[in-house]
Amino acid sequence: MELNTINKTGTWSDAADRINNNFSKASSEIEKAKLASSRNKGLFSTLSSLKASVPSPIVGDWAVVGATIPGVVYQCKTKGTWVSTGTSGGGGDVDLNDYLSSEEITDVASIL
Known part of the structure; x- marks a missing residue:
């Protein structure tokens, strides 16, 4: 600046x-x-545990609630309030398509 x-x-x-x-x-x-x-507050098993851990979220904070990933994504859109976004997430995907050809996998397997 x-x-x-x-x-x-x-x-x-x-x-x-x-x-x-x-x-x-x-x-x-x-x-x-x-x-x-970082606005990601983490993974919580229940909404009540999220609210107990982050009772006063600020706009932009978000967290995943659920026993597994993906879980329900909650976001703070109004200061102090958690709301469900209606979407799930928290896990990442790695697209391995076209990363290795079957020939390359066979070559690596033959070395092992």
Whole structure:
């Protein structure tokens, strides 16, 4: 982030504009940092355990609730409230199609 230099000379109006611009830039950087921080609160077996662990979520927080993965995804869309998104998730998929050909697998198996 590049801040404006506040000149020692000049008009107060020019200095005020530069100061206000710097505050705006700093605020933008703070918001970026907030959004970049991890909003995933983890995996919880029940909604009550999620609420007990994170009783005051902030907008953007999310968690997976369920005994297994994938589980129901809950998100905070209103400060302090967890709601189901109606979707499931929490697990990742790795697409191995076209990663190795059957010939390559046979070659590796013959070495073992």
